[in-house]
Amino acid sequence: MDTANRQLADLHIALVGVPNCGKTALFNRLTGSRQKVANYPGVTVERKEGGFRDRNGRHYRVLDLPGAYSLSPTTLDEAITRDVVLGRVAGERQPDVLVCVADATHMPLSLRLILEVRRLGHPMVVALNRSDLARKRGFRLDVAKLATALGVPVIETVAIAPAGAEALIQGLASFEARGPVPAVEGGAVCDLAPDRAQTERTQQLVPQMLAEVGYREPLRTRAAARADAILMHPAAGMLVLGAVLFLVFQAVFSWAEWPMDLIESGVGAFGAWVGGILPAGALQSLLVNGIIAGVGSVIVFLPQILILFFFILVLEDSGYLPRAAYLLDRLMGGVGLSGRAFIPLLSSFACAIPGIMAARTIPSARDRIATIMIAPLMTCSARLPVYALLIAAFIPARAIGPFNLQGLVLFTLYFAGVLAALGVAWVMKRFLSKRSYHPLLLELPDYQWPDLRSLAMGLWDRVRIFMRRVGGIILSLMIVLWFLSSYPAPPPGATGPAIEYSFAGMLGRALHVVFAPIGFNWQIAVALVPGLAAREVAVSALGTVYAMSASDAALESALLPVISSTWSLGTGLSLLAWYIFAPQCLSTLAVVKRETQSWRYPLIMAGYLFALAYLASFITWRVTLALSA
Amino acid sequence: MSVAAHALPVPLTALPRGARALVHCVLDETPVIDDALHSTVGQRLVELGFVHGVEVEVVETMWPVGDPLAVRVRGSTFALRRREASAILVTLA
Numbered sequence: 001m002d003t004a005n006r007q008l009a010d011l012h013i014a015l016v017g018v019p020n021c022g023k024t025a026l027f028n029r030l031t032g033s034r035q036k037v038a039n040y041p042g043v044t045v046e047r048k049e050g051g052f053r054d055r056n057g058r059h060y061r062v063l064d065l066p067g068a069y070s071l072s073p074t075t076l077d078e079a080i081t082r083d084v085v086l087g088r089v090a091g092e093r094q095p096d097v098l099v100c101v102a103d104a105t106h107m108p109l110s111l112r113l114i115l116e117v118r119r120l121g122h123p124m125v126v127a128l129n130r131s132d133l134a135r136k137r138g139f140r141l142d143v144a145k146l147a148t149a150l151g152v153p154v155i156e157t158v159a160i161a162p163a164g165a166e167a168l169i170q171g172l173a174s175f176e177a178r179g180p181v182p183a184v185e186g187g188a189v190c191d192l193a194p195d196r197a198q199t200e201r202t203q204q205l206v207p208q209m210l211a212e213v214g215y216r217e218p219l220r221t222r223a224a225a226r227a228d229a230i231l232m233h234p235a236a237g238m239l240v241l242g243a244v245l246f247l248v249f250q251a252v253f254s255w256a257e258w259p260m261d262l263i264e265s266g267v268g269a270f271g272a273w274v275g276g277i278l279p280a281g282a283l284q285s286l287l288v289n290g291i292i293a294g295v296g297s298v299i300v301f302l303p304q305i306l307i308l309f310f311f312i313l314v315l316e317d318s319g320y321l322p323r324a325a326y327l328l329d330r331l332m333g334g335v336g337l338s339g340r341a342f343i344p345l346l347s348s349f350a351c352a353i354p355g356i357m358a359a360r361t362i363p364s365a366r367d368r369i370a371t372i373m374i375a376p377l378m379t380c381s382a383r384l385p386v387y388a389l390l391i392a393a394f395i396p397a398r399a400i401g402p403f404n405l406q407g408l409v410l411f412t413l414y415f416a417g418v419l420a421a422l423g424v425a426w427v428m429k430r431f432l433s434k435r436s437y438h439p440l441l442l443e444l445p446d447y448q449w450p451d452l453r454s455l456a457m458g459l460w461d462r463v464r465i466f467m468r469r470v471g472g473i474i475l476s477l478m479i480v481l482w483f484l485s486s487y488p489a490p491p492p493g494a495t496g497p498a499i500e501y502s503f504a505g506m507l508g509r510a511l512h513v514v515f516a517p518i519g520f521n522w523q524i525a526v527a528l529v530p531g532l533a534a535r536e537v538a539v540s541a542l543g544t545v546y547a548m549s550a551s552d553a554a555l556e557s558a559l560l561p562v563i564s565s566t567w568s569l570g571t572g573l574s575l576l577a578w579y580i581f582a583p584q585c586l587s588t589l590a591v592v593k594r595e596t597q598s599w600r601y602p603l604i605m606a607g608y609l610f611a612l613a614y615l616a617s618f619i620t621w622r623v624t625l626a627l628s629a
Numbered sequence: 630m631s632v633a634a635h636a637l638p639v640p641l642t643a644l645p646r647g648a649r650a651l652v653h654c655v656l657d658e659t660p661v662i663d664d665a666l667h668s669t670v671g672q673r674l675v676e677l678g679f680v681h682g683v684e685v686e687v688v689e690t691m692w693p694v695g696d697p698l699a700v701r702v703r704g705s706t707f708a709l710r711r712r713e714a715s716a717i718l719v720t721l722a
Contacts, residue, residue: 070676074668108678108703196657196672203680207703217704220688232699234692326689326708329697333710437660439670439713440697441677444706 008058011175012093014084015127016117017101018109019067019363020445022129024048025159026101027064028457030169037461039597041091044368045080046360054169063095067363069109071116072199074439076365085120097175098124099168104134104141104156105446107215108206114150115202123175124152127168131156142213149209160451224447231320237327244324245346248311252304252350253381259303267296285486286479294478297534297587298471305354305466306459308347312361313458315343317450321361322442329440335422336429336438337374338367345371345421348378352588356595357462366438370428372595373605376581376588377421379414382535383579387413389539390579393564394572409576416580420612473590478533481586485530499544504529518614519574519621521567532586535579570624577620583609638718641685642695642711649686650719652679652702659716670713678703679717 017023028035031050040047048064065084066077073079080089087094100117102110114126128141147154155171158164230236271292278284315321325339332339340362348355352375359371391406398405481504490501499505508526515525523545531538539559546562563572589602596602638653659671679685679702688706689699696711 069673072668072672072676073666074662074673079666106705109705112676112678196675199672199675200680203675203678220701220706225688228689228699232689232691322708326697326699327691329708329710330691437662437670437712439660439662439673440708440710441670441673441713442708444699444708 008056010059010061011097011172012061012063012095013097013099013172014063014065014095015099015101016065016081016085016113017067017129018069018103018113020443021067021101021103021106021110022159023067023101024064025451025454026127026129026157026165026168027062028454029157029159029165030060031062033457033460035457035461037465039595040080040089042597043076043080044360044365044372044596045077052169054173056173058173060169060172068113070113074441075363077363085117085122096123097172098122099127099172100124101127101129101157104128104131105137105218107141107210108217111206111210112199112202115205118150118152125168125171126150126152126154127157128154129157129159132158132161132164137216137218139214139216141215146209146213149212160453218446227447228323228444231323232326234327237323241324241327244315244320245342248308248343249346249349251307251311252347252354256303256307256350260300263300263303264296267292267300271296286482289486290479290482291475294475294482297478298467298474301351301353301466301587302463304347304350305357305462308343308350308354308358309459309462310455312343312358313455314450316361317448317454319445319447322444325442326440326444333438333440335425337370337425338362338364339440339442341367341371344375345378348375348380351380351382352376352378352585353591356588356591357466359595369596369601370425372592373428373601374421374424376583376585376605376609377417377424379417379580380535380585382585383582385536385539386579387576389559389563390572390576393560393567394569394576413576413580420580424608473594474587477586477590481530481533497544497546499526499530499541517621518578518617519568519571519625520578520617521571524571524575528584532584534587535582535585569628570621573624574617574621577616578613580616581609581613583613636721638720641687641700641709641714641717641719642698644687644719646687646690646695646698648721649684650721652681652683652685653718653720654681655679656716656718660712671716674713674717677707678705685717685719 015023015027027048027050031052034052035048035050038047038049039045045066050062050064051060052062053059063084065081068078068081070078071082071085073082083089084092084095085098098117100110100114102114117124126146128143128146131141134141143154143156153171155168157168231240271288274292275284275288278287312321315324321340321343324342328339328342332341341359344355344358344362346355347358355375355378356372359368359375362368362371387410391409395406395409400408483503484507485499485502485504487502490498494501505526508529509522511528512520512522512525515528520528523542526545527538527541530541530544542563543559546559583606589606592602592605593599641650644650655671655674657671659669659674662668662670662673683702686701687698688701691697694711697708698711698714699706699708700714
């Protein structure tokens with residue numbers, strides 16, 4: 001047959017492999033930057049698809065399935081891998097060919113999974129990844145012998161080398177899309193119920209097969225043993241971890257500050273310029289206060305996201321992150337959190353948005369949800385301006401022993417957030433998953449240098465996800481809030497501030513009924529409405545309500561005497577307590593919606609944060625009233 | 630041959646840091662990881678390589694009570710909690 005005329009249909013392939021086998025690096029090598037990152041419908045499991053063309057012009061669609069040790073899943077992610085392989089996911093086409101990615105330097109885990117996949121009788125290829133590393137260690141697997149033993153093609157790949165996947169691409173060319181399924185000997189098993197006896201039989205087979213193809217088990221190098229002795233040491237390891245965490249926190253908190261300031265002043269200057277050339281009116285206001293300010297509020301998060309993910313990817317790729325999770329397991333596991341939750345939670349002290357996005361790197365879906373749900377309880381930097389204003393207004397700068405009372409209050413507010421997070425995590429563990437045990441069973445991969453290409457692509461992924469999918473929601477919310485705060489315009493001859501006559505003002509006054517029992521006055525209630533955009537906006541909104549047009553720097557000093565003279569102590573303390581929980585950050589809720597792919601979690605989050613905030617404020621208000629009476 | 634070679638199997642958690650032993654078996658009764666997925670710790674331990682006759686080494690343990698601990702098996706290292714590791718019975722090599 002004339003091959004040039006033959007119409008070749010797209011071939012759908014899926015990469016299957018154990019965690020840490022270099023599967024994602026191979027995926028990046030195959031597809032380059034042509035990747036789509038989304039979620040599987042209704043779950044927090046990441047779906048990565050890409051594509052490439054071979055020399056004959058045939059197109060391949062590649063699915064990077066979540067890493068799985070087995071087709072008998074223990075996590076939601078592994079269940080997705082099994083279901084896609086079996087063609088059980090609605091709307092997901094069953095792959096034409098499974099590419100089983102094996103780590104040539106750590107064969108036992110990979111080979112067991114390959115033998116399990118082979119039992120399905122589905123067309124498959126084995127990609128023997130890291131074969132360069134195996135040769136460096138002085139052995140080369142007998143590819144032909146392994147292929148004969150398995151009854152499927154085996155192809156060597158080197159995911160980190162420029163042409164390392166060429167042989168695999170050529171090998172795939174022989175497969176027909178949706179062609180007749182070549183029967184694999186002993187294949188076509190449909191029942192995948194976990195079967196200990198079967199697994200044990202397979203496991204006895206593994207060392208025999210590996211011995212025949214010349215595999216050599218890696219010895220623990222002296223350097224790795226020495227590194228572990230320090231990094232996993234209960235005391236020294238904790239010190240190193242503390243230093244690493246301090247560095248990450250410092251980076252997200254302060255290194256990101258100047259690019260963020262730059263973006264903010266750039267956006268501000270651009271808005272002022274546009275405002276200058278357009279006549280004052282609705283269009284000018286929409287563009288400057290709605291769209292430009294809205295876009296600015298989205299991209300201002302980018303420096304933090306980039307810096308945070310740079311650290312996470314380096315720590316993950318080098319093999320340090322699982323060891324840190326090992327160190328923290330007793331601490332975090334006690335309240336039902338994964339040891340890996342510490343980086344997302346730590347970065348939530350800067351801002352919950354990069355923190356919640358960082359939860360993507362937690363391997364188990366259940367741990368991811370638990371971490372996402374408590375991330376907003378870490379006091380984010382946006383709450384600092386509010387704290388600063390209220391503490392300066394209501395807490396005297398008195399010395400208590402070696403401490404300053406104002407500093408102590410600030411510390412208490414941070415501490416209360418962490419305490420609440422532990423409590424909420426404990427409650428979730430107690431009531432949401434009480435019937436099952438949550439094991440650690442965490443692989444500690446060999447140390448290695450991070451691959452710069454994978455690092456760059458990982459960073460690019462995060463930026464794209466954030467800009468395209470989260471940015472859209474935040475931007476539209478900003479524009480809605482602009483509309484609510486600007487319309488209707490005040491009647492001619494009105495004396496009060498414009499916001500009082502707007503929808504936001506009406507809403508705030510209506511909400512005052514709700515907030516009166518916790519001591520908030522109507523000005524606070526009104527300021528909380530535009531404060532939905534971001535927590536710190538409440539400060540400038542208060543300025544607007546009190547009809548001040550001072551610039552940001554002068555605003556706090558102008559507001560200070562007004563609120564300290566017109567608010568009672570109880571009102572001030574009550575608002576401080578409210579901000580420990582601060583349920584009103586719409587950007588956070590938007591990210592949660594995107595990350596969990598459902599309204600369920602953002603709604604639960606908003607609900608429980610609101611309830612806790614209300615309760616805390618109510619108690620604070622009542623206690624202060626009783627004590628000052 | 631030493632007396633230890635004929636000793637009864639002991640849980641992996643009984644080994645100090647740096648000790649090596651041979652896996653005897655993984656207990657049948659192990660905690661259920663996920664009801665809906667019918668998965669148990671025992672099944673996963675077998676999948677990770679804890680099968681009869683395989684050599685294991687306790688490479689690191691955490692204070693104060695050795696929980697979790699890091700175990701090397703067939704060239705890979707895994708961190709296990711005591712609750713998981715106690716399901717693995719070993720005989721001293």
